Amino acid sequence: MFEKEYDVIVVGGGHAGAEAAAAAANMGSSTLLVTMNLQNIGQMSCNPAMGGIAKGQIVREIDALGGYSGIITDKSAIQFKMLNKSKGPAMWSPRAQNDRMRFAEEWRLALEDTPNVDFYQEMVSGLLVKGNRIVGVRTSLGVDIKSKAVVLTNGTFLNGLIHIGEKQFGGGRAGERAATGITEQLVDFGFDSGRMKTGTPPRVDGRSLDYSKMILQPGDENPEKFSYLKTPILTEQRDCHMTHTSALVHDLLREGFDRSPMFNGRIKSIGPRYCPSIEDKINRFADKDSHQIFVEPEGWNTVEVYVNGFSTSLPEDVQYTALKSVKGFENVKFFRPGYAIEYDYFPPTQLKHTLETKLIDNLYFAGQINGTTGYEEAASQGLMAGINAHLKINEKESFILKRDEAYIGVLIDDLITKGTEEPYRMFTSRAEYRTLLRQDNADLRLTPRSFEIGLATKERIERMEKKQKESDSFINFFRKTSFTPEEINPILESVSSATVRQSDKLFKVFSRPKVTMEHMLQLDAVSDFVKENEFNSEVLEQAEIQVKYSGYIEKEKNNADKLHRLENVKIPDGFDYSKLKSLSYEAKEKLEAIRPVTISQASRISGVSPADVSVLLVFLGR
Known part of the structure; x- marks a missing residue:
């Protein structure tokens, strides 16, 4: 049945597995999705909703990169809300209620419509490893399937145990059996594993x-x-x-x-x-x-x-x-x-930033196997694992998002650098650059990068470029167009803002907190410019945010640039921390275990102090 060698095998058909398979296949890899039940691809195991605080930003980032979650959500939505609208735009978070059955159906149809994706329904019970490299998987029927890379997205199924009161029984989800064999094999290879739990309502x-x-x-x-x-x-x-x-x-x-x-x-x-x-x-x-x-x-x-x-x-x-x-x-x-369900996970400090394991080459982990919780967190990891698996087997440079580029970058960096002892969930407060990482500009941030590696389509890049060009044009209009006191003062009085005595540029008055785009459109010059250029609501929103928050955005960009200087200071591969006498014992232990790639990553490890970072910088000649 499986004479050919696949480029990528994805184990598990949940949110992580579905995005991983779609990404690898759309980039050109022959991909096999192996799952225990093909009827449950893209299943919403818990609540029938996508998005929410910070999670909505992640779904928009997945979409901007060329993933499917945003499209599937829109096609199966039954309600939509923009949360935190009373706060600043860095906090605005989209959320949709979904039709559970249609969501799974749309995922199945989207994957079936994706060239390069094959399907197989069976349990994967073991991994085929040669030396320290993955070469395929073995199913519970004893079928060996060869591949160049494997992405594990086992969700809550690894030795899953369901609890209802004093009753307990094996299962990965209500009505579905647990997956066995993989944990034990990975532990034999030297991986650390742990147990987590999650629950669901009646x-x-x-x-x-x-x-x-x-x-x-x-x-x-x-x-x-x-x-x-x-x-x-x-x-x-x-x-x-x-x-x-x-x-x-x-x-x-x-x-x-x-x-x-x-x-x-x-x-x-x-x-x-x-x-x-x-x-x-x-x-x-x-x-x-x-x-x-x-x-x-x-x-x-x-x-x-x-x-x-x-x-x-x-x-x-x-x-x-x-x-x-x-x-x-x-x-x-x-x-x-x-019911509650307990399952195996693997502390994510055992991964590289590409989500490839440090112990076995070309083996990737994504989703709850890494100790996260949530559809959105899982989907984003699946997307990144699928991208990087394709790039690795084609000997191309890996694709890593920085903390100032995407919430996905924050998520993966937190997991790899800090690890997690409880299910990890994303919040806006976890991102130090959240003014840059808004839900409205995910396409401007990420689509060009995705297009470069061959995932985002030509249609996506053209739509993004049009939005960017029109937004820049509108912002430039506010910078160069003047107002008269007679025009603007009635608007300022209506929002209890100080009136002006002389003409000035629209940009300046639009920057005031109480003055909105709605007010600006009352001015003939603004309204005529919008009609003449046929700007849509996305362009109006983008222009308003860029004008109003330009100072904050600039400040965060400067802070990010400072951080990038530390990102450029690489730590040599296999560096011996034990020879640095001035490092604290805890720092040596943590640095040895996590093996950070840069000084910046080292500085984010829990237990590594600023003094330890200084010691490293001095030793590296900085």
Whole structure:
């Protein structure tokens, strides 16, 4: 069946695996996607939504690079919201509710429509390694499939163990078996492994809920979208709802704590700090009488509902009794109870910035196997692993995004440099250059770089160049066009901003906090220029942000330039840290384990002090 050698084999068909396969194939690699169930490619295992704080920026970056997640999200969206709109543009984060079934279907169809992708449904139980290089995989039926590179995206399936109260059984997801064999083999090769856990809430029958007792959560009045390509914009949306737990609900849940795997010691691994289970919330925040519950429809036509905020591994009878006491859930019918799942992961400090393992050449890890949580984090790692696997086997320079270039760069650098002992989730606060890394400019930042390596299409680069040219033209217009006090003062008075006595450039007055593009368009000169050039809303938004935040953007660029000087100071391969007597013992230990490539990366390692960095700089002649 598999006489030919593939360029790239991707193991796992979740968000990471799907993006990895698409990227490698679109760059020209013959690619095989091996997954345990072809019906579950691109499955939303947890909540039916994409994006959110910082995660929305990642989806836009994936799209700007030529990945599929943004396109799939737009095609299957049922609601769209731009979060944090009341704050500055660095915080604006797109989020979409999705039709779970259509999302998976769109992923499957997109991959089937991608030349160079083959599919095979079976469990991979082992890796074929020659010397210190991967040469393929072995399936549970004993089929050997050869390849030049392998990307592992096993999600929660490696020795997965599902917990519901005192019951536990093997599985990688509800109704699906766990994957075995790979962890043990990798440990034999010298890899460190660990255990993590994640949880999911019950799914319920929407027909049994009373929405009149809940708070309506509609989508945006003028919904946007994720992809920079011409994907559909929502013309109608499905509402979500919000309700709350109560002191009674908390008391009912506490009655089951002695049977909870979290509290009776059955679960020993750590779960995601920022997505705690309901029992964890009422235990950690004992002073709170209620917590928010978001009631999210799973699609356009299905009655299945996702109970966001009620993730739990308590016994099913405790879940049911407690949820019945939530307002609007009095007559609730369960589709399935919530559960927790424990799985194997490999601390990501064992990887290079390309996501290739340090121990085995041409073997890449992406997604939850690296200790992350979230569809978006997984998809971005899959994309980068697929890109780098293709480049490596074609002896081309690796593709690494810096911390000031993309949230994806921050994510991977955090994982490789700092590691993680709990499921890692991206936030805007993790990025020191978030004014540069906005959701509106991901295409301007990343599409040219992706086009250079042969992933972003000609259509993408042309659309990006048009947007860049028009935005620059509009900003230049504000710099050179003057206003008169008679024109501008009525606008300034309307927003309680100080009036002016003499003419000046539009750029200066537009920079004021309360003056918006809407106000500027009241001026004939501005309005005529926009009509004449047929600028779209993206160009107007880009111009407004660039004008208003030019000072902050410039400051961050200067800070990034300083950091790049340290990025250029390379640490020789195989450098012996033990001979530097002035380095602290902890620094020697961490530097030896992580083997940073540059001084900048070394400076970000937990336990490496500024004094240690100075010692390294002196030794390297800087």
